[in-house]
Amino acid sequence: MTEIGGASSAPALELDEVIIRFAGDSGDGMQLTGDRFTNASAMFGNDLATLPEYPAEIRAPAGTMAGVSAFQVHISDHDITTPGDAPDVLVAMNPAALKSDLSTLVQGGTLIVNKDTFEERNLAKAGYESNPLDGEDLSGYRVIEVAMTTLTKEACAELGVKPRDADRSKNFFALGLLSWMYSRPIEPTIDWIDSKFAGKDMVIAANKAAFSAGHAYGETAELGAQRVVVKAAPLLKGTYTNINGNTALSWGLVAASQLSGLPLFLGSYPITPASDILHELSKHKAFGVTTFQAEDEIAAIGSAVGASYGGSIGVTTTSGPGVALKGEAMGLAVSLELPLIVVDVQRGGPSTGLPTKTEAADLMMAMYGRHGECPMPIVAPRTPADCFDTAIEAARIALVHQTPVMLLSDGYLANGSEPWRLPDVADLPNIDVEFATAFNMVNEDGEESFWPYLRDENLNRPIALPGTPGLMHRIGGIEKDDGTGNVSYDPENHERMVRLRHERVASIPIPDAVLEDGSTGNADLLMVGWGSTWGAITGACRRVRSTGGEVDHVHLTHLNPLPANLGDLLRSYRRVLVPELNLGQLVRILRAEYLVDARPLSKVKGQPFTAGEIQFAIIADINEFSGSPNEPTSTTTKKGVAV
Amino acid sequence: MTNLLNPATAVDDGPVPETTRSDWASDQEVRWCPGCGDYSILTALQLLMPELGVRREKTVFISGIGCAARFPYYMNTYGVHTIHGRSPAVATGLAMARPDLDIWVIGGDGDMLSIGGNHLIHALRRNVNLNILMFNNQIYGLTKGQFSPTSEVGKVTKSSPVGALARPFNPISMALGAEASFAARTHDMDRHHMQEVFRRAHDHDGAAFVEVLQNCNVFNDGAFAAITKKDVRKDMLIDLQHGKPILFGSEEQYGVALAPEGAVIVEVAKLGLENVMVHDETIRNPSNAFALSRLAKTPDTPTPVGVFRSIERDEFSSSVAAQIDEIQAQLGQGKLENLLRSQPIWEV
Numbered sequence: 004m005t006e007i008g009g010a011s012s013a014p015a016l017e018l019d020e021v022i023i024r025f026a027g028d029s030g031d032g033m034q035l036t037g038d039r040f041t042n043a044s045a046m047f048g049n050d051l052a053t054l055p056e057y058p059a060e061i062r063a064p065a066g067t068m069a070g071v072s073a074f075q076v077h078i079s080d081h082d083i084t085t086p087g088d089a090p091d092v093l094v095a096m097n098p099a100a101l102k103s104d105l106s107t108l109v110q111g112g113t114l115i116v117n118k119d120t121f122e123e124r125n126l127a128k129a130g131y132e133s134n135p136l137d138g139e140d141l142s143g144y145r146v147i148e149v150a151m152t153t154l155t156k157e158a159c160a161e162l163g164v165k166p167r168d169a170d171r172s173k174n175f176f177a178l179g180l181l182s183w184m185y186s187r188p189i190e191p192t193i194d195w196i197d198s199k200f201a202g203k204d205m206v207i208a209a210n211k212a213a214f215s216a217g218h219a220y221g222e223t224a225e226l227g228a229q230r231v232v233v234k235a236a237p238l239l240k241g242t243y244t245n246i247n248g249n250t251a252l253s254w255g256l257v258a259a260s261q262l263s264g265l266p267l268f269l270g271s272y273p274i275t276p277a278s279d280i281l282h283e284l285s286k287h288k289a290f291g292v293t294t295f296q297a298e299d300e301i302a303a304i305g306s307a308v309g310a311s312y313g314g315s316i317g318v319t320t321t322s323g324p325g326v327a328l329k330g331e332a333m334g335l336a337v338s339l340e341l342p343l344i345v346v347d348v349q350r351g352g353p354s355t356g357l358p359t360k361t362e363a364a365d366l367m368m369a370m371y372g373r374h375g376e377c378p379m380p381i382v383a384p385r386t387p388a389d390c391f392d393t394a395i396e397a398a399r400i401a402l403v404h405q406t407p408v409m410l411l412s413d414g415y416l417a418n419g420s421e422p423w424r425l426p427d428v429a430d431l432p433n434i435d436v437e438f439a440t441a442f443n444m445v446n447e448d449g450e451e452s453f454w455p456y457l458r459d460e461n462l463n464r465p466i467a468l469p470g471t472p473g474l475m476h477r478i479g480g481i482e483k484d485d486g487t488g489n490v491s492y493d494p495e496n497h498e499r500m501v502r503l504r505h506e507r508v509a510s511i512p513i514p515d516a517v518l519e520d521g522s523t524g525n526a527d528l529l530m531v532g533w534g535s536t537w538g539a540i541t542g543a544c545r546r547v548r549s550t551g552g553e554v555d556h557v558h559l560t561h562l563n564p565l566p567a568n569l570g571d572l573l574r575s576y577r578r579v580l581v582p583e584l585n586l587g588q589l590v591r592i593l594r595a596e597y598l599v600d601a602r603p604l605s606k607v608k609g610q611p612f613t614a615g616e617i618q619f620a621i622i623a624d625i626n627e628f629s630g631s632p633n634e635p636t637s638t639t640t641k642k643g644v645a646v
Numbered sequence: 647m648t649n650l651l652n653p654a655t656a657v658d659d660g661p662v663p664e665t666t667r668s669d670w671a672s673d674q675e676v677r678w679c680p681g682c683g684d685y686s687i688l689t690a691l692q693l694l695m696p697e698l699g700v701r702r703e704k705t706v707f708i709s710g711i712g713c714a715a716r717f718p719y720y721m722n723t724y725g726v727h728t729i730h731g732r733s734p735a736v737a738t739g740l741a742m743a744r745p746d747l748d749i750w751v752i753g754g755d756g757d758m759l760s761i762g763g764n765h766l767i768h769a770l771r772r773n774v775n776l777n778i779l780m781f782n783n784q785i786y787g788l789t790k791g792q793f794s795p796t797s798e799v800g801k802v803t804k805s806s807p808v809g810a811l812a813r814p815f816n817p818i819s820m821a822l823g824a825e826a827s828f829a830a831r832t833h834d835m836d837r838h839h840m841q842e843v844f845r846r847a848h849d850h851d852g853a854a855f856v857e858v859l860q861n862c863n864v865f866n867d868g869a870f871a872a873i874t875k876k877d878v879r880k881d882m883l884i885d886l887q888h889g890k891p892i893l894f895g896s897e898e899q900y901g902v903a904l905a906p907e908g909a910v911i912v913e914v915a916k917l918g919l920e921n922v923m924v925h926d927e928t929i930r931n932p933s934n935a936f937a938l939s940r941l942a943k944t945p946d947t948p949t950p951v952g953v954f955r956s957i958e959r960d961e962f963s964s965s966v967a968a969q970i971d972e973i974q975a976q977l978g979q980g981k982l983e984n985l986l987r988s989q990p991i992w993e994v
């Protein structure tokens with residue numbers, strides 16, 4: 004390995020940030036390559052954000068546009084909040100990747116192609132009539148052509164690796180080359196190869212050889228590209244790990260179990276993009292976590308209701324189509340007034356929609372998508388790491404207020420990652436849960452009894468777990484008498500119970516909405532967001548402010564109930580703009596609740612907002628209302644502005 | 647199961663107190679139609695419970711929707727009346743979370759074979775420790791008389807004015823096809839028989855499926871009269887007894903034999919007792935049990951009742967708990983600090 008890590012003679016160019024996009028065929032290992040580059044950058048100390056994008060098909064026909072899989076990573080020496088508007092560097096492993104992703108690359112950006120794949124068959128599959136590397140089409144970019152396949156095979160040949168197997172290592176060649184170009188540390192990748200492929204010595208040798216060859220190629224070849232350094236970001240002191248949303252969410256659920264002292268039970272049915280939570284929690288039996296891969300979405304939530312009834316924290320995880328199927332069982336949990344966590348990792352809809360693409364169009368379903376008056380608290384994380392805290396918050400509400408809670412994540416948060424400063428476990432507040440163990444009523448005949456719907460001052464009913472002597476009782480989805488819990492068709496009682504169920508959710512104490520950092524409270528325009536749009540809205544607001552514009556931002560974690568001060572806050576602004584990855588769902592709720600003229604900013608392309616798109620809308624809004632002649636500038640303001 | 651404690655599982659057990667039927671009856675007024683077969687099933691079970699050596703607080707009745715599903719309200723135990731078809735799923739989660747409980751799942755043919763068919767077959771396949779009683783009355787009662795998945799072809803109901811078209815399920819065949827480790831049939835006219843079958847179901851470690859032929863006297867009166875009325879039983883019900891030749895008739899003049907086309911009814915005098923099938927519940931291959939389940943096509947020909955199959959097979963919730971225990975024995979209790987540091991970390 005002596006050739007690895009050798010210092011280049013030329014001094015490296017220092018940049019404050021760079022956006023790199025790895026694109027290739029689904030079989031080319033682009034997600035892995037991006038992930039490794041990200042981890043090396045995280046270990047190096049950059050701030051970062053990622054956007055994995057892959058097709059729904061496991062193996063779409065090789066070499067076609069449908070099969071292109073991409074991973075975008077934004078690394079910087081300062082605090083960033085999005086995976087970047089447009090990449091500075093595009094790595095295209097085949098013609099289809101070039102064709103599908105070239106339009107994302109900034110003008111003058113660096114294009115690195117595996118030229119071995121630009122032959123007749125692959126060009127035809129991508130729909131190229133002539134080889135784009137030969138013509139003038141790419142003249143606006145700095146093109147670096149590398150025979151990655153050939154060089155990988157040569158590097159592996161002396162190890163005795165068959166050419167076909169060597170071909171599979173070419174993504175490590177690309178990773179080695181990029182690691183050299185961007186001065187990434189190599190140890191994390193080498194260590195990872197050793198542990199990931201432990202026991203498969205040939206694979207380890209081939210991947211390392213490819214990685215080294217790519218690195219050495221960068222160092223020795225006349226690439227016409229200067230080596231770049233993006234220095235570490237000044238992050239707060241602490242211990243960091245790079246985490247994606249689904250992992251953070253899973254760990255938050257484990258933490259909630261530890262903090263409440265109740266076992267965690269997950270009932271789930273595999274569905275993209277939520278399955279990784281099932282996978283992750285299945286690994287944590289040491290924490291007493293029980294996972295149940297049910298026969299369908301309804302059984303998944305049904306089993307979670309059963310586990311909650313038995314005294315566990317019942318959780319079910321799914322995506323939009325699954326939530327649609329779980330509606331009736333959520334109603335049961337509302338009626339039983341039992342804790343339950345329903346995690347919806349939202350994806351493009353309706354129906355099968357865009358399974359692997361992000362969207363946030365399930366808010367109305369979370370709010371109103373059950374029959375009858377059937378309120379559920381709703382929380383939404385804003386970043387991948389925030390999924391940890393939000394999962395604990397969902398559990399806290401569910402357990403303390405004895406209600407099913409909906410947690411709305413999305414595909415972008417689920418798979419995107421960021422550096423996360425680990426919390427001190429001792430600082431996490433306990434979740435106190437009490438179960439009934441004694442009679443709570445004396446009947447007319449003087450005998451003591453247990454009334455399962457006799458409420459306390461917080462409108463909570465006593466929960467007596469099966470197994471508790473003396474407190475045997477029956478509950479069900481039929482309307483029941485407030486107090487005794489016996490079946491009741493009494494009209495007055497039903498109205499009381501409907502209002503009580505509403506009040507129980509509406510009165511859950513949640514923190515006031517606070518303006519995000521950088522907001523002054525003096526702007527005319529307030530941006531209101533929820534969920535994963537936080538990064539893009541924050542980035543957009545920073546850019547606007549850096550050029551003298553004024554805009555404030557409030558971001559909602561709690562969507563039901565809404566913060567008590569939200570109405571006053573909204574009314575204190577002249578204009579309210581609500582960016583959402585739907586056609587305007589929160590905005591309708593805000594208008595209905597507060598009679599404010601909030602306006603939507605919608606995007607439904609299966610992709611997150613870029614900061615540029617929101618920046619453009621903010622500037623257009625400011626100009627329209629200030630009468631200023633300033634035209635909105637480019638949506639892709641690049642260097643020097645923190646986004 | 648874990649270091650995490652449920653108060654309810656921490657109860658000091660001690661000897662199970664003596665109880666009587668009235669201890670197992672709740673204070674709720676029973677609201678089935680007068681004359682409904684459900685009453686006798688309830689009585690049979692309330693009378694049986696004191697004999698099972700179980701605690702009321704450790705006993706849970708779970709049901710879905712339908713007439714039968716009102717059952718939990720009448721038992722002085724823990725109980726949940728859930729939603730249509732989903733009781734096996736809710737019960738599975740409860741059994742996994744609380745292997746200490748004795749869980750009964752009660753439902754009808756519509757609840758368990760139609761809207762909840764998927765959950766039933768998977769609970770049986772997994773062999774979750776549940777006592778599943780399916781009251782089969784071959785009709786939808788609570789929704790006032792539509793044909794059900796066990797109604798016979800040609801059945802005239804409000805939703806099938808010129809006759810139902812689809813072939814009905816044979817519940818025992820279906821249970822056996824779903825890998826049930828225990829499958830039995832009884833009927834609402836014979837308390838003693840019900841109790842013996844329910845007792846066997848209760849004592850079985852795993853999912854025990856019991857089809858109870860139940861008369862809905864309002865919408866499908868007499869559906870099983872041809873086989874369950876006292877004066878015809880001897881000729882029309884074939885009482886399966888483990889280890890004994892399968893005989894029936896007032897003089898035990900009839901028997902069941904295995905022919906190439908399946909189980910057939912034979913005259914013992916003609917075929918010889920030695921050629922009559924000897925019932926064995928414990929054969930792992932379900933073929934014989936399946937053949938017996940196909941003997942009666944409609945409830946007006948001699949019909950086997952009793953335990954068709956009872957085999958030992960790993961129970962699901964205890965297997966799940968064993969996996970957790972094994973991992974905890976290997977790795978110790980999980981520590982959150984360590985979990986957060988289980989991916990590559992770095993210091994700033």
Ligand code: SF4
Pocket residue numbers: 677678679681682683684713714783787788861862863864865
């Ligand atoms: S409708 Fe039929 S099954 Fe239902 S309670 Fe009445 S008699 Fe019984």
